[in-house]
Amino acid sequence: MQLTRLVTLVAVVGAMLPAVAVAEKKTPPAELRIGIKKRIPEEECPRKAQKGDTLKMHYTGRLFEDGTEFDSSVGRGVPFEFTLGSEADAGAWFASMCIGEKRKLSFPAEYGYGQHGSPPTIPPNAALVFDVELLGIN
Numbered sequence: 385m386q387l388t389r390l391v392t393l394v395a396v397v398g399a400m401l402p403a404v405a406v407a408e409k410k411t412p413p414a415e416l417r418i419g420i421k422k423r424i425p426e427e428e429c430p431r432k433a434q435k436g437d438t439l440k441m442h443y444t445g446r447l448f449e450d451g452t453e454f455d456s457s458v459g460r461g462v463p464f465e466f467t468l469g470s471e472a473d474a475g476a477w478f479a480s481m482c483i484g485e486k487r488k489l490s491f492p493a494e495y496g497y498g499q500h501g502s503p504p505t506i507p508p509n510a511a512l513v514f515d516v517e518l519l520g521i522n
Contacts, residue, residue: 412448412511413490418477421515422486429482433521435469439478440520448490448511455505463519481518489514 433439440463444456457464468478477489493499493509501508 410448413492415492416477416495417490419488419490420485421488422484422517424482424485428484431482431521433468433478433481433518435479437468438465438522439468439481439518440465440522441478441516441518443514443516446513446515447506448513451513454502478516478518483518483521486515486517489516 442456442458442463444453444458446453477487481487490511490513492511496510496512497506497508499508501510506512
């Protein structure tokens with residue numbers, strides 16, 4: 385009798401798992417979302433990033449759908465450097481950041497690799513998430 389109940393319970397739970405997985409599936413962002421993971425108090429931020437500054441950042445890129453990491457400067461130990469405002473729309477993503485601040489950027493496929501993706505690591509139409517940390521401003 386106990387075995388029958390156990391088998392029935394396993395069957396019921398097993399049948400429910402696909403429904404739970406579908407219900408928990410995240411909806412990709414329709415537009416850019418910028419979340420601040422670590423804010424630096426004003427009194428500890430003598431200089432904020434602005435257009436024309438050279439920024440040094442660490443980043444980790446993941447697929448929005450399942451969190452698979454596809455690139456990271458952290459793992460290589462080499463920060464990414466770029467001039468703020470030199471890339472299309474990137475100025476708004478990092479403007480006013482303070483050294484030590486961390487942000488999470490979530491954006492739809494058209495802001496990333498679009499309908500073609502970047503095989504084999506980024507599939508077509510993949511929404512992306514980047515965790516970034518500002519390390520320096522020059």
